[in-house]
Amino acid sequence: MHTTDINAPSLTLGIETSCDETGIALYHSEKGLLAHSLYSQVKLHAEYGGVVPELASRDHVRKILPLVRETLDKAQTQPSDITGIAYTRGPGLMGALLSGAAVARSLAFAWQLPAVGVHHMEGHLLAPMLEDTQPEFPFICLLVSGGHSMIIRVDGIGRYRLLGDTLDDAAGEAFDKTAKMLGLGYPGGPEVSKRALQGVSDRYKFPRPMVDRPGLDMSFSGLKTYTLNTWLKAKDENDATEQTQADICRAFEMAVADTLRIKCKRALEQEGLNRLVVSGGVSANREIREQLTALMDKRRGEVFFPRLEFCTDNGAMIAYAGSKRLAAGQSDDLNFACQPRWDLESLTPIDDSVV
Template sequence: MLVLGIESSCDETGIALYDTEYGLLAHELYSQVELHALYGGVVPELASRDHIRRLIPLIQATLKKADRQQSDIDGIAYTAGPGLIGALLTGASVARSLAFALNIPAVGVHHMEGHLLAPMLEEQQPEFPFICLLVSGGHSMIIRVDGIGRYKLLGDTLDDAAGEAFDKTAKLLDLGYPGGPRVSNLALQGTTDRYKFPRPMVDRPGLDMSFSGLKTFTLNTWQKAVKENDATEQTKADICRAFELAVADTLAIKCKRALEQEGLNRLVVSGGVSANREIREKLQALMKKRRGEVFFPRLEFCTDNGAMIAYAGAQRLLASEEQGLDFAATPRWSLEELAPISL
């Protein structure tokens, strides 16, 4: 089955062709970073309008790269939520219209299920069951995964997700947009032992997380440096280093606790923040010490992309799951609401 995947949940337009026999054939991605940089964050209306401009040309480019025709497509998968309502509707309307024209099935995909299954695009795939750490701009979740659609939420963020905390830290330090990569890059120049940031909620039982306090700690640390005439680029780098270490340590502690609680020794880490070097190294060290396994998507599939949507949709289409002509975008949508499938 040849499946076209369409991702348009926020500020990246992703298209991919996934063949259930031969794997990923081609993918294209357009990022709106430059469009939103002027405003210091994503402007939903501008994001929706840009998706409209990009979707059809990217579909054509992906088909050409894979040496396929529209008539070769057997099914379409599109992101139905969560995300920005206007951005979701642009992708959904193109997907449903094309599916109707080609008389093929279409299925709406949960954006976070796409991220969760992104490591399945790699040659070495994790076996079920496993613990998944999903860390992105809007989500920080720890999930027990017993199969596709068999998800149990073990821990969630109570306020700012890890990605949000990175972006807000960048804004507090006037590092520009997008914030997360800029904090990480500056952290490489930072001194490890100058500042010690708290590891939030690690002294409490459970797997829930909170990162808003780190943002406040960053602000207080920077304001003190300004007051002491020490507002230098090196100080910014040292703060970024301390912040990044605090997030990485917190996530590692929570993952270790989840693995022990569930009696598992296999960890999957996905979502945009999973591209962070420090977080990867901490979790790799954790699993090496435990003699367990850890799986990451390749860097290009950590952020939003069409390949993960094509893969997740293909699994559901293979299980004969599809929607009718009516479609809806779901800005808020729990993973635990998804139906389990058996392949």
């Protein structure tokens, strides 16, 4: 295993390719984030209404090295300045993960550097650490993305305890499926939120799933079905107008945000904490941010969000998380393996002196 002096300055190259965005970043242990670049495949997949794994993998292969060169140029640095490489090992699409991992391992071998695979959700969870004001441990993290909706107690890097999980559709997945049912564009989540801005908030009252029972698990499949039935009824009544569509989007968005607020409040009370971190792609949603900010203001607690550009997949969060694990002496062998499914609680804790 490669070992490093945790007190020596380091420069980590981060490579994120878990799904349909190629993210590259350079993170310096003392100077912070030096540069980052992101290429989105939204236009590539738009005509299919969703991500096509084979196309995603091929596009990552085409884009990774040009983006690495672009990021190095932005930071005005050279490969010889890099001290380690971090890449997304999982979870995600296997082909996409392998694309990034193979390039990362090849660069590490060519440049004689240590490389470490990073858990994609740990990257999201730690994304607020890239900001000037960082949350202190311990805290509750609401991690909401296209594939995950989790409530986690975080006592340090690698010290995670899953308190609540989604039983079916994640919040982001429910947003995307709702958009498809309503005939909106791709990607669906932002389209629902955009339409919701024109919606009347009190026309429809959608259910808040699983808030009437104990526990912190979540389920958004039933809410998705309720939304579809409301839209089909509007069609039957010849009321499938743009305004009705906007009103339904508003009711759906408010129901998701309110459900997440109730679950977060319950988690904070259960764990005796008053510090909340919200991350993942869905954390960019305006209604969710407003409701959770209001919750923590009322509790006189603290809430932390990553900046909007770091809510969705990005190389900066991988570079940051990887830099901490490299500083702790962790690195991968040449015989690397990706993990499309990976338990967050199985990660190795990092000594507090590295953080």
